[in-house]
Amino acid sequence: xxxxxxxxxxxxxxxxxxxxxxxxxxxxxxxxxxxxxxxxxxxxxxxxxxxxxxxxxxxxxxxxxxxxxxxxxxxxxxxxxxxxxxxxxxxxxxxxxxxxxxxxxxxxxxxxxxxxxxxxxxxxxxxxxxxxxxxxxxxxxxxxxxxxxxxxxxxxxxxxxxxxxxxxxxxxxxxxxxxxxxxxxxxxxxxxxxxxxxxxxxxxxxxxxxxxxxxxxxxxxxxxxxxxxxxxxxxxxxxxxxxxxxxxxxxxxxxxxxxxxxxxxxxxxxxxxxxxxxxxxxxxxxxxxxxxxxxxxxxxxxxxxxxxxxxxxxxxxxxxxxxxxxxxxxxxxxxxxxxxxxxxxxxxxxxxxxxxxxxxxxxxxxxxxxxxxxxxxxxxxxxxxxxxxxxxxxxxxxxxxxxxxxxxxxxxxxxxxxxxxxxxxxxxxxxxxxxxxxxxxxxxxxxxxxxxxxxxxxxxxxxxxxxxxxxxxxxxxxxxxxxxxxxxxxxxxxxxxxxxxxxxxxxxxxxxxxxxxxxxxxxxxxxxxxxxxxxxxxxxxxxxxxxxxxxxxxxxxxxxxxxxxxxxxxxxxxxxxxxxxxxxxxxxxxxxxxxxxxxxxxxxxxxxxxxxxxxxxxxxxxxxxxxxxxxxxxxxxxx
Amino acid sequence: xxxxxxxxxxxxxxxxxxxxxxxxxxxxxxxxxxxxxxxxxxxxxxxxxxxxxxxxxxxxxxxxxxxxxxxxxxxxxxxxxxxxxxxxxxxxxxxxxxxxxxxxxxxxxxxxxxxxxxxxxxxxxxxxxxxxxxxxxxxxxxxxxxxxxxxxxxxxxxxxxxxxxxxxxxxxxxxxxxxxxxxxxxxxxxxxxxxxxxxxxxxxxxxxxxxxxxxxxxxxxxxxxxxxxxxxxxxxxxxxxxxxxxxxxxxxxxxxxxxxxxxxxxxxxxxxxxxxxxxxxxxxxxxxxxxxxxxxxxxxxxxxxxxxxxxxxxxxxxxxxxxxxxxxxxxxxxxxxxxxxxxxxxxxxxxxx
Ligand SMILES: [Zn+2]
Ligand SMILES: [Zn+2]
Numbered sequence: 001x002x003x004x005x006x007x008x009x010x011x012x013x014x015x016x017x018x019x020x021x022x023x024x025x026x027x028x029x030x031x032x033x034x035x036x037x038x039x040x041x042x043x044x045x046x047x048x049x050x051x052x053x054x055x056x057x058x059x060x061x062x063x064x065x066x067x068x069x070x071x072x073x074x075x076x077x078x079x080x081x082x083x084x085x086x087x088x089x090x091x092x093x094x095x096x097x098x099x100x101x102x103x104x105x106x107x108x109x110x111x112x113x114x115x116x117x118x119x120x121x122x123x124x125x126x127x128x129x130x131x132x133x134x135x136x137x138x139x140x141x142x143x144x145x146x147x148x149x150x151x152x153x154x155x156x157x158x159x160x161x162x163x164x165x166x167x168x169x170x171x172x173x174x175x176x177x178x179x180x181x182x183x184x185x186x187x188x189x190x191x192x193x194x195x196x197x198x199x200x201x202x203x204x205x206x207x208x209x210x211x212x213x214x215x216x217x218x219x220x221x222x223x224x225x226x227x228x229x230x231x232x233x234x235x236x237x238x239x240x241x242x243x244x245x246x247x248x249x250x251x252x253x254x255x256x257x258x259x260x261x262x263x264x265x266x267x268x269x270x271x272x273x274x275x276x277x278x279x280x281x282x283x284x285x286x287x288x289x290x291x292x293x294x295x296x297x298x299x300x301x302x303x304x305x306x307x308x309x310x311x312x313x314x315x316x317x318x319x320x321x322x323x324x325x326x327x328x329x330x331x332x333x334x335x336x337x338x339x340x341x342x343x344x345x346x347x348x349x350x351x352x353x354x355x356x357x358x359x360x361x362x363x364x365x366x367x368x369x370x371x372x373x374x375x376x377x378x379x380x381x382x383x384x385x386x387x388x389x390x391x392x393x394x395x396x397x398x399x400x401x402x403x404x405x406x407x408x409x410x411x412x413x414x415x416x417x418x419x420x421x422x423x424x425x426x427x428x429x430x431x432x433x434x435x436x437x438x439x440x441x442x443x444x445x446x447x448x449x450x451x452x453x454x455x456x457x458x459x460x461x462x463x464x465x466x467x468x469x470x471x472x473x474x475x476x477x478x479x480x481x482x483x484x485x486x487x488x489x490x491x492x493x494x495x496x497x498x499x500x501x502x503x504x505x506x507x508x509x510x511x512x513x514x515x516x517x518x519x520x521x522x523x524x525x526x527x528x529x530x531x532x533x534x535x536x537x538x539x540x541x542x543x544x545x546x547x548x549x550x551x552x553x554x555x556x557x558x559x560x561x562x563x564x565x566x567x568x569x570x571x572x573x574x575x576x577x578x579x580x581x582x583x584x585x586x587x588x589x590x591x592x593x594x595x596x597x598x599x600x601x602x603x604x605x606x607x608x609x610x611x612x613x614x615x616x617x618x619x620x621x622x623x624x625x626x627x628x629x630x631x632x633x634x635x636x637x638x639x
Numbered sequence: 640x641x642x643x644x645x646x647x648x649x650x651x652x653x654x655x656x657x658x659x660x661x662x663x664x665x666x667x668x669x670x671x672x673x674x675x676x677x678x679x680x681x682x683x684x685x686x687x688x689x690x691x692x693x694x695x696x697x698x699x700x701x702x703x704x705x706x707x708x709x710x711x712x713x714x715x716x717x718x719x720x721x722x723x724x725x726x727x728x729x730x731x732x733x734x735x736x737x738x739x740x741x742x743x744x745x746x747x748x749x750x751x752x753x754x755x756x757x758x759x760x761x762x763x764x765x766x767x768x769x770x771x772x773x774x775x776x777x778x779x780x781x782x783x784x785x786x787x788x789x790x791x792x793x794x795x796x797x798x799x800x801x802x803x804x805x806x807x808x809x810x811x812x813x814x815x816x817x818x819x820x821x822x823x824x825x826x827x828x829x830x831x832x833x834x835x836x837x838x839x840x841x842x843x844x845x846x847x848x849x850x851x852x853x854x855x856x857x858x859x860x861x862x863x864x865x866x867x868x869x870x871x872x873x874x875x876x877x878x879x880x881x882x883x884x885x886x887x888x889x890x891x892x893x894x895x896x897x898x899x900x901x902x903x904x905x906x907x908x909x910x911x912x913x914x915x916x917x918x919x920x921x922x923x924x925x926x927x928x929x930x931x932x933x934x935x936x937x938x939x940x941x942x943x944x945x946x947x948x949x950x951x952x953x954x955x956x957x958x959x960x961x962x963x964x965x966x967x968x969x970x971x972x973x974x975x976x977x978x979x980x981x982x983x984x985x986x987x988x989x990x991x992x
Contacts, residue, residue, distance in 0.1 A: 399949045417829050417859050418773045421670035426769040429673040433761050436672075436682045437754070449742050450750055452693075455686035456885055475683040475882045484883025488890050491876070491905030499903065 005097045007090025008083040018079050020097055042066050044101050048074055052095060060087040148197040149190045158200045172525045179550045188532045210357055213237040214275045241356050242274055248292050276349025510603015515569050522565055526558040526616055533623050552627050555620055562613050566606035573605035656897035658701035659819040660791050662784040667708045668775040671827035671858055679881040691888040693746045705787050706753055708760055709780035711772050717756040718749050775828045778837035785844055788820040819896045822852045829859030832922055835915035842867040853892055857881050862911040874906045918946055
């Protein structure tokens, strides 16, 4: 019954010891000297609340609320820590362990995936699993639409990055009906954009890793003096990646001025060595730094790597040991040889630097709380799969069916042509066709070939323009050819305006940029509200019917807004016409000549606005119509 | 002054536009032609087409042409004719049409072959063939056209050693010197929804091969052919006046790809992008797409199981009966009645349900 964490505490005015039992299942208070049967034991699972006197209070007390599953009400226990030496410390120790255990239990209850799925074995383990489950929560948030929808902070930062989205949001917020609360609006707005939020959340949570910092620092020599920009973070990184430099700095900097240290370092042979450059005889010497040239470089991260439990199967160094060294035949490649640093420094340096950078990156796939021994997954990962024959294919099977099989009622709908076809008698169709292509009826020449000039029906001399009514139009007649030409030219014309007319001026169709911008915004918000409408309308949730009625009001107001833009556009156009008239009048007064007013050449106006918004207006009508139809179906008078 | 030696001229010649291959898909649906007969009989259309073909052949000495008929139950090559049994060869030489001194012999050859094949096709069509369908084998014909183009392109690059070998990547760089191929569909029938999938497949194949599909629509309306021409950057024309067919052919469809780069094509810009559902071949405004196999359905399938790949799908709230009346508790129950049962519920159906 020994406890791992305990403290002297009085319970009901009796001195004793409060501690957590070895199995971490319960909290136990043992009275001093008395037998164990007077002990108080509280199952940790039953603890509902903890209260403690504040740090500053002279008395150190811990109040525990216990409610066992079958007890109707919670029971409170008050412990008074009265250790003569350090009551506060003991109380905190007990409380911390208790808190961890409780939260671990709760986490398990909530079936939040913990690191290893088993009950935490120690407080440290509980901490570790708490950390991992927190990471799990963050990741899970990306997949949870509801979490994204309520994450105001995320939404705000997204809108900061995307001004047009922000514009739409603000405009929609401004024009929303008062009956919809801000939070309702917010959730509606974002519910159609969870994908954007998700992408943004994922994007912002990614960070850049560290880089080879020594090669990033580029000292410049100006007038024989070394100039360089080196930031605090870079120094931090240098120390991280090269503990040797940290050591050199430590041992020298009080003596050496900081600036001098760095500028001399970047000129030194040591720098070249660490960077992986070849040291040549002409390189200047610097006794302060050259001392360290032979120092065994940077063992820190390597030690950390070694500290990791590397399974023997993939531990190459372990193999070397087992093999008993490589004196004989299997001589390693010279880049891999221990003492060839001087020969191929760059390869070694880059390798070791990469190793170090990787060592500093928190592994994403390793759970520090995992047991040291090998679990099944690791074993599977290490198994020599090449020797195991073909592995089973791990694919999701799609059972594609022949599509023609499920066309239940193939000819359910018949087109207009098909209906006409049905009226024709197949025999007649066939005989007519045979007659038509019969050589005797196809303007064959004497020689046997087709006389194309007459077959195509173009009669050169026929100036049918004179009396078009008299002639029955035939294939190739002048009028039909002209008509065809006209149609093609119309197509060319409209296509050309499409290609050439894409510049700003004509795409506005005569509207001023201001009106056009307003129209764009109105369009965006209308679309937004339509989105919301359909979302609610099709949700089939009767609880949202009230919301739906409000949405319909919004749609009606959207129509008003379009009209208001149209009216302003009309006013704008009237103003332009008025100015034109004024010009004409001025011109008339000056010269006595009257210029014609071509008002149709002046674009813009409400008509253009309505043309541009026509599809939107149609969808608005459709939405309200559907709503009214649904209302009528429920027997409610919509008039 | 440097140009006096005229090397420019030779180089320019070498870089000149290559020949083009025109594959015509002629819709020979008897029903549709019977309806069209008063305004544009098939025979007249063929004559117009022959003039167009001759014009195409005349515009480059290496231009090629092929014609495939999209008939009611099959697709048939009209030109070039499939290899005839050996004994027919002699007969062909004696064909009177070929001895016409007033006709350029290559033109006469095509004309003879095309007319012969067409007459054969019509004479072998039975009443039963006509009465059992009202549409045409457009997808099959497009496939034939594409295979022919593929073969011709390979042959061409084989024979021209200097030209770049055909790239094996699907959407290779635009070849300006090789054989430029295009397809012209002369369409008279609608109701192609049943061939939606194969037509779209050939369309995408043509897009990758950079083969434009031009559509000349004499009658009927099909959204998919419009999409085919739009996707492949071809020309789509619905004729207002079928009697002016020749004018349309010569003005709108004669230029090859090289010339089209410098021309404004008279294509109709409004494209109907709707698709047909896989379950009833209906053209749909709003459809449901399986997230696994991308099949399109006009309504959510029974039990939310994809008809094509049998995947259980989650439908969310969509498609529930709109609830517009909130108030009374009693009414709510009644409203909600259908939703409560698992079969029509929006959520993910479990496999064991
Ligand atoms: Zn369907
Ligand atoms: Zn599917």
